[in-house]
Amino acid sequence: MKLKFDEKGLVPVVVQDVNTKEVLMVAWANEEAIKLTKETGLAHYFSRSRRKLWKKGENSGNVQKVRRILVDCDEDTLLYEVEQAGGACHTGFRSCFYRTIEGEVVGVKVFEPKEVYDE
Amino acid sequence: MKLKFDEKGLVPVVVQDVNTKEVLMVAWANEEAIKLTKETGLAHYFSRSRRKLWKKGENSGNVQKVRRILVDCDEDTLLYEVEQAGGACHTGFRSCFYRTIEGEVVGVKVFEPKEVYDE
Numbered sequence: 265m266k267l268k269f270d271e272k273g274l275v276p277v278v279v280q281d282v283n284t285k286e287v288l289m290v291a292w293a294n295e296e297a298i299k300l301t302k303e304t305g306l307a308h309y310f311s312r313s314r315r316k317l318w319k320k321g322e323n324s325g326n327v328q329k330v331r332r333i334l335v336d337c338d339e340d341t342l343l344y345e346v347e348q349a350g351g352a353c354h355t356g357f358r359s360c361f362y363r364t365i366e367g368e369v370v371g372v373k374v375f376e377p378k379e380v381y382d383e
Numbered sequence: 384m385k386l387k388f389d390e391k392g393l394v395p396v397v398v399q400d401v402n403t404k405e406v407l408m409v410a411w412a413n414e415e416a417i418k419l420t421k422e423t424g425l426a427h428y429f430s431r432s433r434r435k436l437w438k439k440g441e442n443s444g445n446v447q448k449v450r451r452i453l454v455d456c457d458e459d460t461l462l463y464e465v466e467q468a469g470g471a472c473h474t475g476f477r478s479c480f481y482r483t484i485e486g487e488v489v490g491v492k493v494f495e496p497k498e499v500y501d502e
Contacts, residue, residue, distance in 0.1 A: 265486050278397050278406055285404030287397055290460045298484075334480040334489070337472050341409045343480045353456050361453040361462045365417075367384050370453070 268340040269295070274310060275342055279352065282331045282345040288352035289360040291320075293342065301330055307344055324380045326350035351375050387459040388414070393429060394461055398471065401450045401464040407471035408479040410439075412461065420449055426463055443499045445469035470494050 269275055274292045281288055291309040293301070297317055300308040307320040307328035321327030328346035335342055351374040353360040362371025388394055393411040400407055410428040412420070416436055419427040426439040426447035440446030447465035454461055470493040472479040481490025 265482070265484055276395055276409060278409060280406055287399055287406065287462055290395060290397060290455065302484075333484040335482055335484050336409065336479040337474050337476070337481070338479070341479075342484065343406055355456050357456070360455040360457070360460075362456070363384070363454055365384055365421075365452040365454050365461065 265335055265339060267295075267298075267335065267342075268338065270340070272312070274312070275340055277307075277309065277342045277344055279307065279328065279344045279346055281348050283347065286359050287361055288328075288346070288348055288358070298333075298342070301333070301344070305330055307346060320352075321349065324350065324354070324375075326352065326375075326380075328352070350380075354381070356380075384454055384458060386414075386417075386454065386461075387457065389459070391431070393431070394459055396426075396428065396461045396463055398426065398447065398463045398465055400467050402466065405478050406480055407447075407465070407467055407477070417452075417461070420452070420463070424449055426465060439471075440468065443469065443473070443494075445471065445494075445499075447471070469499075473500070475499075 273294050277293050279288045294310040297308040297310045326349045330344050332345040351358045356373050356375045356377045357371040358374045392413050396412050398407045413429040416427040416429045445468045449463050451464040470477045475492050475494045475496045476490040477493045
C-alpha cells in the first residue's frame with residue numbers, strides 16, 4: 265500500500281500490545297524504518313529529535329515483536345500490534361500513557377530506568 | 384499539565400474504545416479542541432486539511448463520549464478513551480485501522496456512509 269508520508273517523510277505509528285490491547289506509545293517511522301520492521305519483525309522508528317533511525321529496545325532490551333501492521337483510512341498513520349518485552353516507556357512504565365491529563369499516575373511501573381539504561 | 388504542542392499548535396490524539404480497547408482513529412487537537420472536549424465530554428479535534436475545529440460525529444451522529452484523557456511521557460501526545468457511537472471511520476468501518484499494510488481488509492463495517500453523510 266502506498267503510504268502518505270508528511271513533509272518530513274514520516275508517518276505516526278501507534279503501538280498497541282497485541283495481548284492486553286494497551287496503547288503503549290506513539291512514535292514516527294520513515295520508509296526505511298517500516299522496511300526494517302517488516303524484514304526483522306522488530307519495531308523500528310525514526311527519531312525526530314535525534315534525526316536517526318532507531319530500533320525499539322536497542323538500549324533497554326525491551327524490543328517489540330511486530331505481529332501485524334495496520335494502516336488507517338487516510339493511509340497516513342500506522343498501527344503496530346506488538347508483543348512488548350518489559351515496558352515500552354523509557355520512564356519504566358509499561359505504557360508511555362501512564363498519566364491522566366490532570367497529572368494523576370495511573371500506569372504500571374515495570375522496570376527501574378537506572379538499572380536498564382547506561383548513562 | 385502543560386502540553387508540548389507542535390509548530391502548528393497541535394498534538395496527535397490516539398482514540399481508543401474504552402470497552403473493546405480497539406484503536407479507533409488518530410486525529411489532531413489544538414488547545415481549544417482539548418478545552419471543548421473537557422467541557423462537553425465529547426471528542427473535539429482540529430482538522431489540518433480544513434483548518435478548523437470539528438466535533439466528532441457532528442455530521443454522522445457518531446459522537447465519542449470521552450471517559451478519560453491520558454498524556455504520554457513526552458507530553459506531546461494524547462490518548463482519548465471513548466465510548467464510540469456507531470463507527471469511528473467515515474468509510475463505515477468501526478475503526479479507521481481496518482486494513483493491513485498489505486491491503487487486506489480485517490475490520491468490521493458497521494454503517495453505510497451513503498446513508499449517514501449528506502453529500
